[in-house]
Amino acid sequence: MLPTCKTIPLETNYIPQEDTKSNLEINQSAANSSITSEEKVNSTKSYPLSEIEEHLDVNDCWVGYGGKVYDATDYLSKHPGGKSAITKYCGTVDEFTEALDAKHSPSYINKLPLIGTIE
């Protein structure tokens, strides 16, 4: 005997579900995901070298690389090679670039939050 086919009724009163996530929630989940800093921050701010050089402290550490400025402060204590490997280059562009290139592949820079470009 052939199986009987059931008729599925058409939904005539379908109301689309509203997106309940706010923009803030979406941004927060992006910040917690593994996407790179470059994707996270669309920063168009540009800083003169003199301003980068002011952020040379362990609690306020900026570095320049590839024409861009990164805030390394929060990464210092997470660095597997130790804090001091990076702290000595806080507030620098050329020195940091040389040190990073000597030790790591350029893509490592994307672990740091991008804050702008070098003027």
Ligand code: HEM
């Ligand atoms: C953007 C900045 C940096 C990031 C994100 C970073 C990231 C890392 C990571 C993930 C490791 C673990 C091992 C590996 O993956 O190779 C590591 C190890 C290490 N890093 Fe860095 N690093 C940075 C800058 C530097 C700088 C400027 C130096 C200075 C020379 C340095 C020196 C080291 C050393 C000595 C190790 C220990 C392991 C080894 O000798 O390879 N790092 N770093």
